[in-house]
Amino acid sequence: KSEVECLIKLFDTLVAESSNRFAAVGFDRNMFRDTLYRAFGMTDDMIMDRVFRTFDRDNDSCISVVEWVEGLSVFLRGTLEERMKYCFEVYDLNGDGYISREEMFQMLKNSLLKQPSEEDPDEGIKDLVDIDYDHDGKLSFMDFEKAVRDENLLLEAFGPCLPDIK
Numbered sequence: 388k389s390e391v392e393c394l395i396k397l398f399d400t401l402v403a404e405s406s407n408r409f410a411a412v413g414f415d416r417n418m419f420r421d422t423l424y425r426a427f428g429m430t431d432d433m434i435m436d437r438v439f440r441t442f443d444r445d446n447d448s449c450i451s452v453v454e455w456v457e458g459l460s461v462f463l464r465g466t467l468e469e470r471m472k473y474c475f476e477v478y479d480l481n482g483d484g485y486i487s488r489e490e491m492f493q494m495l496k497n498s499l500l501k502q503p504s505e506e507d508p509d510e511g512i513k514d515l516v517d518i519d520y521d522h523d524g525k526l527s528f529m530d531f532e533k534a535v536r537d538e539n540l541l542l543e544a545f546g547p548c549l550p551d552i553k
Contacts, residue, residue, distance in 0.1 A: 394456050398413075398456075399452075401414070402414070412449050413449045413451045413452060414449065415449055419435075420432075420436075423438060434477065434548050437480070438462075438477060442458035444457070462549060471528075471531065473549075474543060474548055477548040478494060478546075486525060487526075488525065494545035494546050518530055518531070
């Protein structure tokens with residue numbers, strides 16, 4: 388069977404288990420978050436909400452089978468380019484095409500609080516400002532892309548939004 392068929396079958400199984408009103412059309416936010424948690428160990432509420440919004444292309448608050456398959460194809464098997472676009476979209480909280488200092492702070496504060504670390508979120512942001520190549524105080528996709536191409540670890544700089552590859 389093709390991977391797509393397997394993803395559709397999984398979608399149908401998960402939808403069948405659900406007892407919510409969207410079940411006929413797809414996943415609502417809670418069901419999707421539950422799936423991200425169970426399948427990929429994601430626990431960060433803010434990141435899971437952003438992943439939901441990134442998958443939900445038509446903004447109808449429901450993940451359809453097409454959005455599920457297309458989203459997972461990038462999520463699980465995307466090229467570096469596709470994964471960079473996806474991560475950037477997850478981190479661009481207000482959808483304006485930039486990751487502002489405030490958005491960086493939101494994300495880092497969220498992910499650093501969960502790490503038992505001495506690092507101050509402000510310090511993390513100062514380090515990340517170094518990747519603001521055009522020095523306009525915010526990261527454009529071009530800034531983000533250049534940084535990630537130079538250092539792949541920066542792909543998930545603002546929080547884990549891709550599955551751990553085991």
